[in-house]
Amino acid sequence: MTTPTDTTAALKLSPCPPVPPSDDGRTQLKLRRVAIDTYRENVAYLHRDCELYRAEGFQALAKVEVRANGRRVLATLNVTLDPRIVRCDEIGLSMEAFAQLGVEAGHPVTIQQAEPPASIAALHRKIGGERLTREEFYAIARDIAEHRYSKIELSAFVVATHASELDREEVYFLTEGMIAAGQRLDWRERLVVDKHCIGGIPGNRTSMLVVPIVAAHGLVCPKTSSRAITSPAGTADTMEVLAEVELPIERLQEIVRAHRACLAWGGTAQLSPADDVLIAVERPLSLDSPAQMVASILSKKVAAGSNHLVLDIPVGPTAKVRSVPDAQRLRRLFEYVARRLGLSIDVVITDGRQPIGQGIGPVLEARDVMRVLHNHPHAPIDLRQKALRLAGRLLECDPDIRGGDGYGIARDILDSGRALAKMQALIEAQGARPFDPERPPLARHRFEVTAARDGVVTGIDNQRIARIARLAGAPKVAGAGVDLMRKLGEPVRAGEVLYHVYAEYPADLEFAREASAHASGYTIGEPHEVPQMFVEF
Template identity: 60%
Template sequence: MSIDTLQLRRIAIDTYHENVAYMHRECGVYRAEGFQALSKIQISLNGIKILAVLNVVDDASIVQSGELGLSEQAFQQFNCVEGSMVTVNHAEPPKSMDAVRRKINGERLDRADFDSITDDIVESRYSKMEIAAFLVATGQNSLDRDELLYLTRAMLQSGDRIHWDEPLVADKHCIGGIPGNRTSMLVVPIVAAHGMLIPKTSSRAITSPAGTADTMEMLCEVNLSPTQLHDIVRRERGCLAWGGTARLAPVDDMLIAVERPLGIDSQGQMVASILSKKLAAGSTHLLVDIPVGPSAKVRQMRQALALRKLFEFVGDRLNLHLEVMITDGRQPIGRGIGPALEARDVMLVLQNDPEAPADLRQKALQLAGRIIEFDPDVRGGQGYAIARDILESGRACAKMNEIIQAQGPKPVDFSPGSLCHEVAAKSDGIVTEIDNLQMAKIARMAGAPMMKRAGVDLLKKLGSPVKKGEILYRIHAEFPADFNFAQNLAMQNDGYTLGSNAELLKPLITF
């Protein structure tokens, strides 16, 4: 065995979008090359080279001195069997880190800088610490509109693109921040039933208690291969799938893997993430929903208007027909917060159930109506009526069931977690405010979205009259530790403000 070659060993650890290698401290290569823990190494096998972060271990049961262990993420890239011989060398530091350091110092970056940064990230030359430095630099020092265009274009070019060969491919995206806002799961079947192509690929939750993919996973498979995705959309005119398997703007997934635990969600990164993913998915027409409210991501109308201009600037230069709706973000949409409870709300609306949440239904119809008006055969102002007819006639529900069957149905059970705590009103009054952030935190503490049946079930919404001791909402969890965390958080701040009708937050105008 050569001094710089090691026997490959598969280590069954999911390192989530980061290549990690494991080397024994007594390994000859480790000693000879002067490697250090958390340094980057280059691993070569049959002409394939990958970069990985090195972890040094002392336990021979994990990896022996003549072996190199690879995490699941890294091992899969070699497409080989355990025992193969690999060559290990030092990895060159990513040259684009110079640009990141310049951004940290407040300098403006050009197109070549962003191309270089995204190339290095997608080739795994950045550690998660280095990615975090890039995210913080672009978040703190912000991106001007040209930098945002460069970043979006670079992210778009980092992976594959889907071409549908149709003049109109519709999509819809909400910037998030409003719990329970599962309008995509209603918009897609309505628009697809109208006959328009709407291949909806979604990410999983970053800082929220549920993303569209997390919630749709209650009903069917969402991890679809590009071939499956293409076949389903051609047949059903729509889908609701996770975008991570299609290698669409993959650098975005790598950034999200770091954003999630840090709770970072800057506006510049958000615009680049949304538009690069939508363009990679083949969208030609996009509707963006920006909710505005005191505890939403966007809290003032002037911020929403500025964000709309950013979306329109980048979309226009990348040949994307883009419209923005500014919507009411004063409170959670629907009743459920968390995958199972949100899926329940969606199906109640689709089934035209009298118990369906009226606000979720109304907002979905507004959004679907605007998208239907992208159709050149539909006159302006007619979209809402068409969307409502599709929903009330049952055609939307039928289309959703067809999409579920095509993606691979799962047993339907919307029952929430068995551990339940009821949060009661501390006084009489009218519900004047509901803190979106606090309700999302409580649901996440309860275990959502990882625990699908965890979350919060709202019984009272804005304007509801309540008596002292009346139940405002229920917390559901599957595990005692999560349950206790959520209970304690709700005891510190239940997220509700009670007052008089005069103190009720006024609704925003929907654009």
């Protein structure tokens, strides 16, 4: 803590040159880019000897507004004593904040204490457990999207909406507010379809099969995905093994016009930007309340221009949703909000007892996907089956397809090679990267985890396997991850391999080895101990 005494001392020791005022009489500082990644929290760095530091509120953690050229960013203030970070006539901005301001280094800027976000009163009402109006949710979503909330305020919002649960009308207001706070794509098509999974199941890469299948049939499916947040691979990470995924929005639109689909990263389009900001807080808190999940997913989908969505809710003992009643409650909330938004939704409750497919990690998952498209003999059957069923449901939104016929049509498209051809067209259009599914570029180092006893596999812990894959380097190292050799219910003998772990760096290998030695994620037991499938899908 800075005390009055040592401030004075410092001021005497290193007198700061007076800084010229701008036209409106405000002191101007020179902008500097401080090469620190503060993960979506804008941070401004001010030297303690800067004359502005003495002014009200200009103390560590205060929120300041930095202006230049009619543009502005909001940032949390950190105070420094090191002139190599900022000199006392400068204001530093962390990397993202600097990019947001969009002004070159050295440019004169003014700073002032930020007005508290207009929606803070509404936030306080929600903390107090009150119900908020549509206008209040709109204001909150806008302030969040514009980075007006500090991490502390974001956390307060996430916890308050979790603790005093939002009613479904409020979830709808929040979702609509989040859509309104960003861009909204319009594909000028009657039917724009999408599929989404609430997450939590490693290897669950069905989008990369469903999209080419339904696009081959002729449906418009402009799929934008996120990168992994807490998982070993997101669809964007896996697709990136095969093709470019960071496409300018204009290029994305061209591809969709030409091919009816895309498989791209959604981060370039400013779709529901409040969602991206909230995730930065929900992730470290591991909070994923139904209200926030619904608002997050549906705001992204509607902003991306979809009007028909198949939603996958996996249920299992180590999945996000652990019981069918919970899944049904979540389904009803999705359906209510989707209807209010004018989005047609088909919620599918699926088997989430174990990872889907064989590989976990971008390269390994890309290999599985391509094997399914190639009808390869080692293609994982569960991944193929699940993708066909989801694609079938999506196809049935075509008024020309009768209920129940979707699965068969999807299977024909896959088996005939038309899905593969569509995928290859998408890969070419987005910018192909060389990839041979029979020689996937796996990470250099490998170790195996073996069974300690004879028996059958009675459990595979989704979270544990995901953690081991992440420790091994996925998704940052695309070729790292876990390759499963046994699935639920399969017999295994002591010493046989349960899975391989791939890592590029010895340190990562050791982290993953320690973790798998501590708990492999597998349980081996008797056949009757295999958990029942919660749902028949």
